[in-house]
Amino acid sequence: MEAWEPTEGDVAWTQGVLDTLEDGQDWMEGEMAFRKTGDKELKLLTRTERASFAIERVKIVVEGLGWTLDESEAKIIPDDPMLAAQMMQAEAESWCCPKCEEHKVVNMDLEAATWHLMGQSVYVDEDGNSVQTPRWVVEIICPCEEKVYVSPDDYLLVAGEINFYTWNVDNETLRVMTPEQITECADNETLSKINAQHLGTTYEGNTVPPHLRGTFCLIVEKSPLEEEE
Numbered sequence: 445m446e447a448w449e450p451t452e453g454d455v456a457w458t459q460g461v462l463d464t465l466e467d468g469q470d471w472m473e474g475e476m477a478f479r480k481t482g483d484k485e486l487k488l489l490t491r492t493e494r495a496s497f498a499i500e501r502v503k504i505v506v507e508g509l510g511w512t513l514d515e516s517e518a519k520i521i522p523d524d525p526m527l528a529a530q531m532m533q534a535e536a537e538s539w540c541c542p543k544c545e546e547h548k549v550v551n552m553d554l555e556a557a558t559w560h561l562m563g564q565s566v567y568v569d570e571d572g573n574s575v576q577t578p579r580w581v582v583e584i585i586c587p588c589e590e591k592v593y594v595s596p597d598d599y600l601l602v603a604g605e606i607n608f609y610t611w612n613v614d615n616e617t618l619r620v621m622t623p624e625q626i627t628e629c630a631d632n633e634t635l636s637k638i639n640a641q642h643l644g645t646t647y648e649g650n651t652v653p654p655h656l657r658g659t660f661c662l663i664v665e666k667s668p669l670e671e672e673e
Protein backbone atom coordinates (compact mmCIF):
# COMPACT_ATOMS: atom_id res chain seq x y z
CA MET A 445 0.00 0.00 0.00
CA GLU A 446 1.34 3.39 -0.95
CA ALA A 447 1.71 6.04 1.68
CA TRP A 448 -1.00 8.69 1.62
CA GLU A 449 0.12 12.03 0.27
CA PRO A 450 -1.77 15.25 0.78
CA THR A 451 -2.85 17.34 -2.19
CA GLU A 452 -1.71 20.95 -2.49
CA GLY A 453 -5.22 21.90 -1.47
CA ASP A 454 -4.99 19.84 1.73
CA VAL A 455 -1.72 21.54 2.63
CA ALA A 456 -2.93 25.06 1.85
CA TRP A 457 -6.17 24.50 3.76
CA THR A 458 -4.35 23.20 6.83
CA GLN A 459 -1.83 26.04 6.67
CA GLY A 460 -4.76 28.44 6.63
CA VAL A 461 -6.22 26.91 9.77
CA LEU A 462 -2.88 26.81 11.60
CA ASP A 463 -2.24 30.46 10.73
CA THR A 464 -5.38 31.53 12.56
CA LEU A 465 -4.60 29.60 15.76
CA GLU A 466 -3.38 31.46 18.80
CA ASP A 467 -1.54 29.86 21.72
CA GLY A 468 -3.93 27.84 23.85
CA GLN A 469 -6.60 27.88 21.19
CA ASP A 470 -8.49 24.73 20.22
CA TRP A 471 -9.13 23.41 16.75
CA MET A 472 -11.93 20.93 16.16
CA GLU A 473 -11.57 18.88 13.01
CA GLY A 474 -14.03 16.09 12.31
CA GLU A 475 -13.83 13.73 15.27
CA MET A 476 -10.56 15.19 16.51
CA ALA A 477 -9.77 18.07 18.84
CA PHE A 478 -6.38 19.79 18.90
CA ARG A 479 -4.86 22.60 20.94
CA LYS A 480 -2.03 24.91 19.96
CA THR A 481 0.42 24.54 22.84
CA GLY A 482 3.31 26.64 21.58
CA ASP A 483 5.15 27.93 18.52
CA LYS A 484 4.35 25.36 15.80
CA GLU A 485 3.25 22.91 18.48
CA LEU A 486 -0.04 21.11 18.34
CA LYS A 487 -1.43 18.66 20.84
CA LEU A 488 -4.14 16.12 20.14
CA LEU A 489 -6.65 16.37 23.00
CA THR A 490 -9.14 13.76 21.94
CA ARG A 491 -10.27 11.72 18.98
CA THR A 492 -12.59 8.84 18.28
CA GLU A 493 -11.23 5.35 17.76
CA ARG A 494 -12.38 5.40 14.15
CA ALA A 495 -10.47 8.64 13.43
CA SER A 496 -7.18 6.68 13.38
CA PHE A 497 -6.69 7.21 9.64
CA ALA A 498 -7.79 10.83 9.82
CA ILE A 499 -5.23 11.59 12.52
CA GLU A 500 -2.43 9.96 10.51
CA ARG A 501 -3.29 12.26 7.62
CA VAL A 502 -3.39 15.37 9.78
CA LYS A 503 -0.03 14.36 11.23
CA ILE A 504 1.52 14.01 7.77
CA VAL A 505 0.25 17.45 6.73
CA VAL A 506 1.15 19.39 9.89
CA GLU A 507 4.59 17.79 10.17
CA GLY A 508 5.15 18.62 6.52
CA LEU A 509 4.49 22.24 7.48
CA GLY A 510 7.15 22.07 10.20
CA TRP A 511 4.78 21.65 13.14
CA THR A 512 4.98 18.95 15.82
CA LEU A 513 1.93 16.98 16.87
CA ASP A 514 1.89 15.48 20.36
CA GLU A 515 -0.51 12.56 20.64
CA SER A 516 0.87 11.17 23.91
CA GLU A 517 -1.98 12.35 26.15
CA ALA A 518 -4.84 12.11 23.70
CA LYS A 519 -8.10 10.64 24.91
CA ILE A 520 -9.27 7.98 22.47
CA ILE A 521 -13.04 7.60 22.56
CA PRO A 522 -14.23 4.05 21.75
CA ASP A 523 -16.58 3.71 18.75
CA ASP A 524 -18.99 1.58 20.79
CA PRO A 525 -21.24 4.15 22.55
CA MET A 526 -21.65 1.95 25.63
CA LEU A 527 -17.90 1.54 26.03
CA ALA A 528 -17.42 5.24 25.36
CA ALA A 529 -19.89 6.19 28.11
CA GLN A 530 -18.31 3.75 30.57
CA MET A 531 -14.85 5.03 29.80
CA MET A 532 -15.84 8.65 30.24
CA GLN A 533 -17.68 7.98 33.49
CA ALA A 534 -14.75 6.03 34.94
CA GLU A 535 -12.35 8.73 33.86
CA ALA A 536 -14.50 11.53 35.27
CA GLU A 537 -14.51 9.83 38.65
CA SER A 538 -10.72 9.75 38.69
CA TRP A 539 -10.15 13.48 38.02
CA CYS A 540 -8.18 15.28 40.71
CA CYS A 541 -7.35 18.89 41.45
CA PRO A 542 -4.25 19.60 39.34
CA LYS A 543 -2.73 21.71 42.15
CA CYS A 544 -3.07 19.70 45.36
CA GLU A 545 -3.59 16.37 43.52
CA GLU A 546 -5.50 15.32 46.60
CA HIS A 547 -9.16 16.20 46.12
CA LYS A 548 -11.23 14.47 43.50
CA VAL A 549 -13.44 16.67 41.35
CA VAL A 550 -16.49 14.45 42.00
CA ASN A 551 -16.18 15.25 45.72
CA MET A 552 -15.91 19.02 45.30
CA ASP A 553 -18.79 21.46 45.77
CA LEU A 554 -20.26 20.83 42.32
CA GLU A 555 -23.48 22.71 43.15
CA ALA A 556 -21.56 25.96 43.57
CA ALA A 557 -19.94 25.81 40.13
CA THR A 558 -19.92 28.94 37.98
CA TRP A 559 -19.86 29.32 34.19
CA HIS A 560 -17.26 31.42 32.40
CA LEU A 561 -16.23 32.34 28.88
CA MET A 562 -12.55 31.63 28.46
CA GLY A 563 -10.72 31.93 25.17
CA GLN A 564 -11.93 30.82 21.78
CA SER A 565 -12.39 27.58 19.90
CA VAL A 566 -11.83 27.41 16.16
CA TYR A 567 -13.70 25.15 13.82
CA VAL A 568 -14.08 25.11 10.07
CA ASP A 569 -17.63 25.41 8.78
CA GLU A 570 -19.17 23.72 5.73
CA ASP A 571 -17.98 26.49 3.42
CA GLY A 572 -14.40 26.06 4.61
CA ASN A 573 -14.30 29.24 6.68
CA SER A 574 -12.49 29.31 10.01
CA VAL A 575 -15.01 30.24 12.65
CA GLN A 576 -14.15 31.31 16.17
CA THR A 577 -16.57 30.62 18.97
CA PRO A 578 -16.19 31.55 22.61
CA ARG A 579 -15.26 28.58 24.78
CA TRP A 580 -17.29 27.95 27.90
CA VAL A 581 -15.68 26.47 31.00
CA VAL A 582 -17.17 25.53 34.33
CA GLU A 583 -15.28 26.65 37.42
CA ILE A 584 -15.30 24.44 40.50
CA ILE A 585 -13.44 25.46 43.64
CA CYS A 586 -11.27 22.78 45.24
CA PRO A 587 -11.14 22.67 49.07
CA CYS A 588 -7.49 23.79 48.64
CA GLU A 589 -8.98 26.96 47.02
CA GLU A 590 -7.61 26.18 43.56
CA LYS A 591 -10.01 27.00 40.74
CA VAL A 592 -10.53 23.87 38.68
CA TYR A 593 -11.91 24.31 35.17
CA VAL A 594 -13.79 21.62 33.28
CA SER A 595 -15.61 21.65 29.95
CA PRO A 596 -19.43 21.78 30.00
CA ASP A 597 -19.60 18.15 28.80
CA ASP A 598 -17.27 17.04 31.56
CA TYR A 599 -19.26 19.01 34.13
CA LEU A 600 -22.44 17.24 33.05
CA LEU A 601 -20.61 13.96 33.48
CA VAL A 602 -19.38 14.61 37.04
CA ALA A 603 -22.20 16.78 38.37
CA GLY A 604 -25.29 15.31 36.70
CA GLU A 605 -28.25 16.95 34.96
CA ILE A 606 -29.72 18.88 37.89
CA ASN A 607 -26.48 20.74 38.50
CA PHE A 608 -25.90 21.14 34.77
CA TYR A 609 -29.25 22.90 34.44
CA THR A 610 -28.58 25.13 37.44
CA TRP A 611 -26.85 28.47 36.96
CA ASN A 612 -25.10 30.42 39.70
CA VAL A 613 -24.81 33.99 38.51
CA ASP A 614 -24.09 37.09 40.60
CA ASN A 615 -26.09 36.61 43.81
CA GLU A 616 -28.65 34.31 42.32
CA THR A 617 -29.14 30.69 41.52
CA LEU A 618 -31.37 29.89 38.55
CA ARG A 619 -32.72 26.40 38.07
CA VAL A 620 -34.33 25.23 34.84
CA MET A 621 -37.96 24.25 35.41
CA THR A 622 -39.03 20.74 34.52
CA PRO A 623 -41.74 20.37 31.82
CA GLU A 624 -44.11 19.28 34.63
CA GLN A 625 -43.44 22.45 36.60
CA ILE A 626 -44.05 24.60 33.54
CA THR A 627 -47.30 22.80 32.69
CA GLU A 628 -48.49 23.14 36.26
CA CYS A 629 -47.75 26.86 36.36
CA ALA A 630 -49.26 27.47 32.94
CA ASP A 631 -52.45 25.72 33.99
CA ASN A 632 -52.69 27.88 37.05
CA GLU A 633 -51.59 30.97 35.15
CA THR A 634 -49.01 31.51 37.84
CA LEU A 635 -45.90 31.62 35.65
CA SER A 636 -45.87 35.41 35.79
CA LYS A 637 -46.54 35.51 39.52
CA ILE A 638 -43.80 33.16 40.68
CA ASN A 639 -40.12 34.00 40.54
CA ALA A 640 -39.57 32.56 37.05
CA GLN A 641 -37.40 33.86 34.27
CA HIS A 642 -37.43 33.09 30.56
CA LEU A 643 -33.77 33.25 29.57
CA GLY A 644 -32.52 34.79 26.35
CA THR A 645 -28.91 35.32 25.39
CA THR A 646 -28.17 37.69 28.25
CA TYR A 647 -29.45 37.96 31.79
CA GLU A 648 -28.74 41.10 33.82
CA GLY A 649 -25.59 41.79 31.85
CA ASN A 650 -24.32 38.21 31.92
CA THR A 651 -24.05 36.03 28.83
CA VAL A 652 -26.33 33.04 29.26
CA PRO A 653 -24.62 29.64 28.71
CA PRO A 654 -26.02 28.17 25.44
CA HIS A 655 -27.78 25.19 27.04
CA LEU A 656 -29.87 27.53 29.22
CA ARG A 657 -31.06 29.84 26.46
CA GLY A 658 -34.77 29.61 25.81
CA THR A 659 -35.44 27.82 29.09
CA PHE A 660 -37.71 28.86 31.94
CA CYS A 661 -35.83 29.07 35.22
CA LEU A 662 -36.86 29.46 38.82
CA ILE A 663 -34.81 32.06 40.64
CA VAL A 664 -33.39 31.08 43.99
CA GLU A 665 -31.79 34.03 45.73
CA LYS A 666 -28.62 33.40 47.66
CA SER A 667 -28.31 34.99 51.06
CA PRO A 668 -25.90 37.97 51.06
CA LEU A 669 -23.99 36.32 53.92
CA GLU A 670 -23.25 33.26 51.86
CA GLU A 671 -21.96 35.49 49.07
CA GLU A 672 -19.52 37.23 51.41
CA GLU A 673 -17.66 34.05 52.28
Ligand SMILES: [Zn+2]
Pocket residue numbers: 541542543544545546547586587588589590
Ligand atom coordinates in the same frame (compact mmCIF):
# COMPACT_ATOMS: atom_id res chain seq x y z
ZN1 LIG B 1 -6.89 21.22 45.26
